[in-house]
Amino acid sequence: MRPVLTAEEYRRVDQAYEGNMTEAMDRAGHAVALAAVRAGAGYGKTVAVLAGPGNNGGDGYVAARYLKSRGAMVKVHALAKPKTELARDAAAQAEGVGVATEALGPPVTVDLIIDALFGGRMRSPVGIDVAAWMKSEVPVISVDFPTGLDPDTGIVEEIAFRAAETVTFSTLKTGHVRGNGPDHCGVITVADIGINGGEPSMFIAEEIDAPRPGRRRTAHKWSAGSVLVLGGSKGMIGAVAHTGKAALRFGAGSVAVAAPDVDAIQQAAPELVAHTFEEALRSLPRFDVVIAGPGLADGDVESLRPLVAQARRVILDAGGLTRSLVETAKHDDSEVIVTPHDAEFARIAGVDAGAYSVRAFAASAGVTVLRKGNPTMISDGDLPILVATGGAELASIGTGDVLAGMVGALMARGLSPMEAAVSGAYWHGVAGATLAAKETVTAPGLIQQIGNYAW
Numbered sequence: 001m002r003p004v005l006t007a008e009e010y011r012r013v014d015q016a017y018e019g020n021m022t023e024a025m026d027r028a029g030h031a032v033a034l035a036a037v038r039a040g041a042g043y044g045k046t047v048a049v050l051a052g053p054g055n056n057g058g059d060g061y062v063a064a065r066y067l068k069s070r071g072a073m074v075k076v077h078a079l080a081k082p083k084t085e086l087a088r089d090a091a092a093q094a095e096g097v098g099v100a101t102e103a104l105g106p107p108v109t110v111d112l113i114i115d116a117l118f119g120g121r122m123r124s125p126v127g128i129d130v131a132a133w134m135k136s137e138v139p140v141i142s143v144d145f146p147t148g149l150d151p152d153t154g155i156v157e158e159i160a161f162r163a164a165e166t167v168t169f170s171t172l173k174t175g176h177v178r179g180n181g182p183d184h185c186g187v188i189t190v191a192d193i194g195i196n197g198g199e200p201s202m203f204i205a206e207e208i209d210a211p212r213p214g215r216r217r218t219a220h221k222w223s224a225g226s227v228l229v230l231g232g233s234k235g236m237i238g239a240v241a242h243t244g245k246a247a248l249r250f251g252a253g254s255v256a257v258a259a260p261d262v263d264a265i266q267q268a269a270p271e272l273v274a275h276t277f278e279e280a281l282r283s284l285p286r287f288d289v290v291i292a293g294p295g296l297a298d299g300d301v302e303s304l305r306p307l308v309a310q311a312r313r314v315i316l317d318a319g320g321l322t323r324s325l326v327e328t329a330k331h332d333d334s335e336v337i338v339t340p341h342d343a344e345f346a347r348i349a350g351v352d353a354g355a356y357s358v359r360a361f362a363a364s365a366g367v368t369v370l371r372k373g374n375p376t377m378i379s380d381g382d383l384p385i386l387v388a389t390g391g392a393e394l395a396s397i398g399t400g401d402v403l404a405g406m407v408g409a410l411m412a413r414g415l416s417p418m419e420a421a422v423s424g425a426y427w428h429g430v431a432g433a434t435l436a437a438k439e440t441v442t443a444p445g446l447i448q449q450i451g452n453y454a455w
Contacts, residue, residue: 001209001385003200004172007120007151013170013198024193025055025086028143028169029062031191032114035141035167036067039112043071046110050133051091052117052147053080058087059143060116065094077104079117079130107133112141115161119144120151120175126158134161142166145175146184154179162186169193174201177375177386178355202355202384204375209385210426212251212455213413224253225412228280228287228311229405230304231296231319232259239295239318239401241268242443246405247291248272249447250424251454252412256280256287258307260300277303281310288412289313292329293320294401301325313411315339317404323348326365336367337417339404345371353377355384368417370407372400376425380418387422389429393436398443403428406450427453 005013017024033041041047049064051057060076067074078101082088095101106129113136126134126148134148140163145151148160154175166185168176169192175181176188215224227247232240240257248255248271256273258280259265265274275283284290290311292304296319305328308314314329315337321344329336338348345353349361353371362369363381371377375388407424415423431449435441 001203001205002172004174004177004202004204004386005198006201007173007175009198009201010171010173014195017195019194021086022089024195025058025090026062027193028059028191029090030066031169031189031193032059032063032116032141032143032167033066035165035189036063036112036114037070039139039141039164041067041070041072041112045072045112047072047074047112047114048108048110049074049076049114050104050117050130051076051078053083053087054118055084055086056119056143057082057116058084058090060114061087061090061094061099063114063116063143064099065090065097068094068097068099074099076101078102079104105129107136110138113138115140115142115147115163117147120147120149121157122147131159134159139164142185144168145173149175149181149184150179151175154181156180156184160184165189167191170195171198172204174355177204177388182374182388200383202386205385205387205422205426207426210423211415211419212410212423212427212453213415214455219253221253222286225251225409225414226254226287226289227252227256227405227408227412228284228290229255229257229294229408230259230277230280230290230292230307231294232257232261232265233295233297233300233319234261236295236297237261237264237268238398238443241265241272242398242401242447243291243294243317243405243408244269244272245447246402246450247409247412249451249454250406250409252409256283260303277307281307284310287311289315289408291315291317291404291408292325293317294404296320315404315408315411318400321348326367330366335417337370337407337411337421338367339370339372339400339407341372341400345369359384368421370421370425372403376429378418378421378425385418385422387425387429389426390432391429391436393441394429394432396441396443399432399441399446402443402446402450
């Protein structure tokens with residue numbers, strides 16, 4: 001997992017660094033220059049470096065020096081004179097190789113902009129000239145953070161650059177992955193400049209953090225992981241069918257669905273076993289995991305309560321996301337995952353979803369929270385893990401039902417609640433992105449796609 005620090009924590013690490021800061025700045029500026037080269041900067045191309053008075057501006061001066069050596073027509077547009085010793089030295093070296101500097105004014109015609117103003121939010125309102133540069137349609141490389149973006153929350157209060165690429169240093173920060181951060185940062189490159197350490201506030205999941213257990217040679221359909229899906233009220237049969245099909249497609253050996261209308265389930269998903277709620281209660285011991293809530297109307301919630309009360313491993317989704325059912329599901333040594341989007345989280349937790357509230361609710365309720373979004377946030381009371389593989393292509397009815405089935409299958413296959421939640425969300429996003437490259441993502445199409453990532 002990749003650690004994510006708050007900007008304040010990284011500032012503490014930066015201030016405590018006892019190495020050669022001139023060398024660190026040189027490495028930072030060189031990384032920015034390489035990003036500019038990737039964006040097309042080179043011989044004969046015009047580059048405007050917008051430099052602030054601090055060390056972020058110093059990184060910009062270093063980048064300008066390197067780009068000048070590649071034959072780029074680079075000019076520094078300085079918001080103010082450098083105020084730190086490091087920035088002054090970087091500016092002098094840039095000027096020493098012929099980099100021109102002028103006061104920042106209105107935008108000029110260039111091929112590329114390097115935003116080295118503040119590395120995040122400005123301490124005063126954005127000036128007219130800076131705002132005009134921000135509105136330019138020229139590609140932008142931002143240093144550490146796009147100017148105007150809050151480094152901790154990712155919130156843009158007024159206006160901010162929208163970078164094609166953001167070059168940050170040593171580690172990701174919370175502002176890169178929260179709020180408007182993903183929209184304004186573009187591709188994020190993490191450059192190692194030798195300043196490391198700090199206490200993470202969250203993590204980003206990578207492929208290695210998304211396991212998919214194999215099957216034993218002697219496995220049969222009941223030992224390979226069995227899932228029972230509860231829901232499917234009148235008019236919402238599709239949701240519970242999608243969940244059941246996704247669980248089967250993602251590696252569960254046996255999947256059954258219990259709903260008020262058994263005949264409708266058999267017609268919608270003949271490959272799944274169909275039960276009434278009463279029949280499901282009698283066969284409950286056979287199932288490793290219960291998924292409660294897809295397509296569930298308020299009037300049918302009480303029908304699920306006896307099943308949820310006896311199940312040992314439960315996923316509450318959609319209509320099953322009530323505070324009362326969460327409390328019913330959490331008994332003895334039961335393991336519970338809840339899968340809310342922001343509005344559903346507010347309904348069960350009584351507060352808006354955020355890094356701290358998700359973690360606090362998971363700890364107090366004794367559950368694993370999979371808060372759906374971009375990025376998805378997962379916590380069992382410990383530091384949150386973010387899953388950033390999903391995108392806007394998954395904003396389609398039924399894709400959340402598919403996710404519930406995938407998580408249920410992984411949990412039935414033997415993963416812990418946290419492992420199943422992280423892995424399910426990760427591969428759900430990968431499958432969605434892969435499918436979106438070929439066609440519009442719909443729940444039936446996604447169900448077919450996830451089978452390619454089940455093992």
